[in-house]
Amino acid sequence: MADFNLASIGLDVLFKGKNMARLIGGLGVALKISLLAVAISIPSGILLGVLMTWENKIVRFFLRVYLEFIRIMPQLVLLFIVFFGSTKIMKLHVSGEMASIIVFSLWGTAEMADLVRGALSSIPKHQYESAAALGLTKTQTFFHVILPQTIRRLLPISINLITRMIKTTSLVLMIGVIEVLKVAQQIIEANRAKSPNAAFGLYLVIFILYFLACWPISMLAKYLEKKWKV
Amino acid sequence: MAEPLLFVEHLLKQYGDKVILNDINLTVNKGEVVVILGSSGCGKSTFLRCLNALEPIQGGTVRLREESITHDSKNLTDIRQKIGMVFQSYDLFPHLTVLGNILLAPTKVQGRDKAEVTQEAMALLERVGLKDRADSYPAELSGGQKQRVAIVRALAMHPEVMLFDEVTAALDPEMVREVQDVMLDLAEQGKTMLIVTHEMQFARAVADRILLIDDGHIIEDEDPEIFFTAPKSDKAKQFLNLFEFHRPKKNK
Numbered sequence: 001m002a003d004f005n006l007a008s009i010g011l012d013v014l015f016k017g018k019n020m021a022r023l024i025g026g027l028g029v030a031l032k033i034s035l036l037a038v039a040i041s042i043p044s045g046i047l048l049g050v051l052m053t054w055e056n057k058i059v060r061f062f063l064r065v066y067l068e069f070i071r072i073m074p075q076l077v078l079l080f081i082v083f084f085g086s087t088k089i090m091k092l093h094v095s096g097e098m099a100s101i102i103v104f105s106l107w108g109t110a111e112m113a114d115l116v117r118g119a120l121s122s123i124p125k126h127q128y129e130s131a132a133a134l135g136l137t138k139t140q141t142f143f144h145v146i147l148p149q150t151i152r153r154l155l156p157i158s159i160n161l162i163t164r165m166i167k168t169t170s171l172v173l174m175i176g177v178i179e180v181l182k183v184a185q186q187i188i189e190a191n192r193a194k195s196p197n198a199a200f201g202l203y204l205v206i207f208i209l210y211f212l213a214c215w216p217i218s219m220l221a222k223y224l225e226k227k228w229k230v
Numbered sequence: 231m232a233e234p235l236l237f238v239e240h241l242l243k244q245y246g247d248k249v250i251l252n253d254i255n256l257t258v259n260k261g262e263v264v265v266i267l268g269s270s271g272c273g274k275s276t277f278l279r280c281l282n283a284l285e286p287i288q289g290g291t292v293r294l295r296e297e298s299i300t301h302d303s304k305n306l307t308d309i310r311q312k313i314g315m316v317f318q319s320y321d322l323f324p325h326l327t328v329l330g331n332i333l334l335a336p337t338k339v340q341g342r343d344k345a346e347v348t349q350e351a352m353a354l355l356e357r358v359g360l361k362d363r364a365d366s367y368p369a370e371l372s373g374g375q376k377q378r379v380a381i382v383r384a385l386a387m388h389p390e391v392m393l394f395d396e397v398t399a400a401l402d403p404e405m406v407r408e409v410q411d412v413m414l415d416l417a418e419q420g421k422t423m424l425i426v427t428h429e430m431q432f433a434r435a436v437a438d439r440i441l442l443i444d445d446g447h448i449i450e451d452e453d454p455e456i457f458f459t460a461p462k463s464d465k466a467k468q469f470l471n472l473f474e475f476h477r478p479k480k481n482k
Contacts, residue, residue, distance in 0.1 A: 129284055130321035130380075134335035134387060135311035144334060148325045228325075 010201030013191045022187070023202070026180030027209050030169040033097060033179070037104030038162050044105075045112020052117040063113065070110040076171050078103045083175040096177040104165055111161055119153040120146070152228040159221035163214040180206055232259040235295065235422055236281070236391055242289030243273070243280055243446075250276050252446040254290070258391070261420040265433040265454070268443035269469065274426045277443065278393050281424065282313040294390065311339060314384030315393040318400050320376040322368040322383070328355070329364040332383045340387065347386060354382040358412050374405030378412055385416075392416065394425040398432075410436075430473050434458050442466050 005012070014020050052063050070078070083099035086092045094102070123146055131141040173182040184202040191198045236258040243251040250273045258264055268274045279285040281292055286301035293299065299309050322331050332351040336342045355361045358378040368376055377397050384392060394413065398406040410432050417423060417436050427433055433440065433454065440457040442450035442465070450457060450466045461467050 124319075126317060126319045126321045127323065130315075130317060130323075132284060133282055133310060133313075133315040133317075134383070135307045135339045136335060137307050137339075140338055144338060145323055149323075152325060 008197060009204075010195055010197030010199060011205075013187055013195045013198045013201065014205065016191070019187050022183050023180055023205060023209065026178060026183035027213065029097070029177065030172075030179040031166065031213060033100045033104060033172060033177070034162070034165040034169050036101050037108050037165060040101075040105040041108025041112050041161075041165075042158065044109045046116050048109060048113035049116020049120065052113060053120045067110045067114055070107055075103065075107060075168055076174060078107065079171060079175050096172065096175045099175055100169070100172040100177055104169070107168075108161065108165055111164075112158060115154060115157050115161065116150070119150045119157075122153065123149055155228070156221040156225035159217055159224070163217050163221075166214055166217075167210065180209060232262075234258070235260045235262075236424075237293040238281070238290070239293075240290035241277075241280060241287055241292065243276055243285060244288045250446055251280070251443075254446075254448055256441070256448065256451075258422060258424065260390075260422055263417045263421075263423045263425065263436055263438045264441060265437035265439070266424060266426045266441045266443060267428075267430075267433060267469065269472070272443045273446050274443045275395050278315075278395050278424060278426050281391075281393060282310050282315055284315075307339065311335075311387050312390045313393060314387055314389030314391070315395065316377065316380045316384055316397045318396040320368065320373060320380070320400070322371075322376055322379055324368050327365050327367055328360065328371070328379050331368070331379060332386050335383070336386050351382065351386055354385055355379075357415070358382055359408075372405060373401045374408045377401065377405075377409045381409075381412055381416075390422060392421055392423045394423065394427070396426050396428065399428060430458070430470075442469060444469075 014023075048063055048066075051059055054060065073081075079099060082103050083094065083096060086094040086099065127145055127149070128141060131145045136144065169179060170181050172179055173185075178186075184206055188198045188202060234257050236256075238254055238256040241251055241254040242249070254277065256264075266274045266277065276285055280287050281299070283292075283299050283301045283303065283306055291298055291300075294309060294312055297303075297305070297309055299306070299313075303309065322328075323334070326334065329348065329351060332354075333344065333347055336347040337344050352361060352364065355364055358381065360375060360378055360382075363371060363375065363379075368379070371379065380397075381392075397413075398409050401409065406429065410429070413423070413425065413432075414436055423436075425433070425436065437454040440450065440452050440454050441448050442452075442457070442463075444465050449463055450461065452462070456462075457466065458470065461470055
C-alpha cells in the first residue's frame, strides 16, 4: 500500500490540464440537452395527456400510435433515425445536439402524456360528481378539483422522468455529441500510455457526477410524494 | 300551510332499453323529510340522482318550484346550488382542508365573501362537533367525520333541498349514529330532505313520509308510523320482513 497514489486508481489525469473542467462541461452538455427536452416535454406532454382522455376516437388513436411507436423504439434507434435520417433524406443539417433535443423531446412528451393520462383517469368519478352537485361548472371542476389532485399525483413521477432523461443522455455520444462520457473517452485515449488506469478513475468520477445531478432531483420527488400523499 | 317545493312528474329513466324508473310522480313540500326505501337495485339512488340531474332522464319533468331540472338546462349549475347532495362514498376533495372543502363552492360558484362564509362554516362545523378539525385534511378524518363535513359543505351553499344517498352505508357501525344525529338535527330545523337509507330505525325516526320503490315504481307513499306498523301492500310487508330478523335486539 506504500506506493498507493492517485495514478493507481487513475485519478491523476483529472488534474492534468483542464480535464476536470472538460468533464464538468460535458455533464453540462448532457444536462442542457435533457433540461431543454424536459422544458419542451412537460407542457406538450400535459397537452397530449389531456387530449388522450377525450372522447374523440380519432385523436386518441393517433396519440396512441405516437406513444407506442416512441416507447417501442430504443432511444438509440430514434437518435439514429433523426440524426442520419434528417441529413440523408430531408437534406437538412441537424447537429447532433439538436437531434438529441428533438429525440428526447419526442420521447419525453410521449412518456409525460402517458403519465398525465394515467393521473387524470385515476381521479375517481365521485370527485367530478360531488363537484357538479355543488354547482361547479366543468371548467371550475377541472381547475379547482381535478387539476390540483392530478398535479399532486403527477409531480413525483414526472420528476423521476427527468432523472431518467438525464441518465439516457449518455446515448447521445453515439451521434457525435461531446457530452460527459465522450469527454471521458477522449481523456482516456489521450492518456493511454502514461495513465493506463484512467478509465477506472474517470468512470468513477462520471458515476459521482451523474449521482450528484440526479440524487437531489430524486430526493425532491420522494419528498413531494410523501408530502402530498392523499 | 304546505308549500310545494319539488315536483316530479311522469319521470322515466332508462339505461339503454332497461327501464329503471317508470312514471314516478312526487311532490315534496317545503320542510318535509321524505325517506326513500327499497331493496338494492330498485332504483332509489338513481331516483335521487335524477333530482339534481346527475343522471339524464328520458321522460317526464323534475322541477324546483318553477325551474325545470334537466341534464342540459343552461342554468343547471344555478339549480344545483339549490339542491345539496351528500353521497355514500366519502367524496371530500382530498387536496383541500375541511374548511377549504366547505369554502370552495360558496366562494367560487356563488362569489360570496370569504370571511363571511368562513364564519358560517365555523358555526356549522361547531354544530356538527368538528370545529377543531377545520384545518385537517380529509385523510386525517374518520368516515363519520368526513360525512359530517360533506353535509356541512352542502349546507354552506344554502340549498333549499338536501339529498342524502345512503350516506351511512359505507360507515363503520359506531360512526353511523353521529351522522344520523346531524340529519335528525337538520330535520328538526325544518330542512327539506330526501333520504335514501337502509337503516329502518333511523327512517322511522326522521321521516315525515316514507316512499317505497319497487321495480321502478313508487308502491307506497305513507306516513312512517302506518308504514312500519300496518303496511298496506304485500310488497311493503315483504320488504319489512327482511328486517324483522334484526328487530328484537335493535328495539331494546
